[in-house]
Amino acid sequence: MPAPRPEDYATTYVVGAGVGGLVLAWELARRGRPVVVLEASDRPGGQLARQTVAGLELDAAAESFATRSGAVNDLLVDLGLKDLVVTPAGTPAWLHRADGSAVPLPATSILGIPGVAMATDVIAAVGGGAAFRAQLDSLIPGLVGAKSRTLGELVRTRMGAGVLEGLVAPVVRGVHSVHPDELPIERANPGLIAAMRQQGSLARGVQSLRSRAPAGSQVAGLDGGVHRIVDALVARIELVGGTVRTGVRVVSIEPTEPPASASTGAQDGELPTSVGFARDNPTEVGNSLITTEGGERLEGVVVLATPALLPEAERPASRAITLVTLVVDAAGLDAAPRGTGVLVAADAPGVAARALTHATAKWAWLADAAEASAPGRHRHVLRLSYDDAPADPVAQALADATVLTGVELAVDALAGSSVATWHRASTAVHAVDGMHLVGEAGSGTGLAAVVAGAREQAGRLLGSDEGESTRL
Incomplete structure (x- = not known):
């Protein structure tokens, strides 16, 4: 049997041209799937955006990415941008404390969790009493706290409230925009619990994760700004036959055959259009009919849609x-x-x-x-x-x-x-009525999580019709 040709597949409409949508679209397009990306705003990229201020071209939102998973590094290699990767200066960031004083953040830490509780920089940040309480982590059995759901619950149990509020909370607030009590551990650091159990304490788990991280900083950027990733993704999508359209707002998605799917009016200002959902198996749900604000009606396999198209009760916070x-x-x-x-x-x-x-x-x-x-x-x-x-x-x-x-x-x-x-x-919604979110709302905060989640979802979508085509 001859291999399926691009025309044998229904067009895949990716609604939302943020990084998650663009990565997913590129993965599909470069494997021969016809893909059209629909973006409501006047530019692709979502929270990777460029701005010019006082003659300087700058990142307007995200300006770096985490290096621990290698997800972004792998993408940059594929995009031919690896030579542009830069690391930040080695000088530490500081903590502006509740009493108005400022101290450098501890050198050996993950999200403010110290790898050495009694280190001088930890004592300077939280005081001797809080550091001593955190040191008790080394005496607590490694399984204690292993079933914690949030980072706050884990740190409070293992190291006490002093380190939690004095160190971890400001860092998490700055990185994830929430208090540690609102941050699921899997979003904070997926390997943290496993490392703690293996090493016997939270501090030693932090040390282990730091030692396994790539050499250099825990974050990196691009010479000229990380917004350059967007231009590269759009160029690659178009190079392999995909299309990226801006200024196209989707107002409804309706199935052209059972089973029924979500269909509701889009609302401005809920979430940026960089986040959307993808169905588990498009070959099973069949085609859908997209209606745009301009009156276009587009039929194909809808693998992504903005959360604004979901019922309000199901939209991620x-x-x-x-x-x-x-x-x-x-x-x-x-x-x-x-x-x-x-x-x-x-x-x-x-x-x-x-x-x-x-x-x-x-x-x-x-x-x-x-x-x-x-x-x-x-x-x-x-x-x-x-x-x-x-x-x-x-x-x-x-x-x-x-x-x-x-x-x-x-x-x-x-x-x-x-x-x-x-x-x-502020929360990750992994599934909504049989659909999986991609982008920050489904994969977690940060470019590394978004890229990894989009590539995983693309793999599932490609695997769902391996060896057979979804014919129009």
Whole structure:
């Protein structure tokens, strides 16, 4: 029997051109499946976005990715971008504590969980009493806490409330936008429980995971910004015959044959269109009929749709994060007084931001670009994130940056700014009525989780019709 040809397969419509949707589309397209990506906004990429501020081309949302799983590294190799991978400066980030003081974050840690409880940098961060309580982790049997559902429950059980609230909570809040009590362990670090059980304590589990991680930093970026991944993905999709359409909003999806599927009106502002669902087995559910806001009716296999198309009760929870980017001229920032950035304790006085990234201290390529754009002006890029959008975001960000860096930043230091609000999934919904979410809402927070989840889902979809075609 001859191998199926692309025309033997129904068109796959990927609704949402965020990274999850683009990766899934590319995996299908390069294996001969006809694919069309439909994106409601005017650009692909979701939370990988480019912006220009004071003449500098910057990442507008995500600016790095976790290296522990290798998922993004493998994608970059496939896209021909591996030579652009860069690691951040080795200087530590800092913690702005609840009492208003600032200390460097412990060097050996994962999400703030210390690998050495009585290390001097741990004691400096949480105090001797809390560090001593955390040290008791080494005396507690390795199975204690192994059935914890959330990271907060695990750390509280093993190391106590002092380390949880003083170290882990600010880091998790900065990375995942939630308190550790709201973060499932599988989303935080899938191998953490297994490492703890194998090593006999949480601290030794952290050490083990750190030792197994790739050499260098736990995160990496791209020279020029991680938004470059989007251009590469779109180019590859189109190179192998796929299509990426922007400005196309899907308002309903209806099955053309049983079994019935979700069909509801799309709502603006729920989640970015980078997140969607994919059916377990498109060869079983048959084709669906897509209706767009412009009146188009498209028939094919729908393997992805935005959560806005799901019934409200089934949509994954999300949180709004406001990111303020400041480009400032300030000689006091040349020495990077707070390393690559600052994570802020929730109850720290006088600061509304939950985190600050000193981007020009973190990324050498950006420092070079900033200097080239304004020679001798001591130009720097700061990124501040907020759970609640300030009434005057730029003024608030300047005030917060002054407190967090210890460098006075007045309005006349400002060369440019931008404000953007993004929606981050705060829970992962792995299945909804037989459908699997891809993107952040289904795979977890961060580029590494999204890429891995999309590739796994693509493998399942390709495997579902291996050896047979879904003919129109």
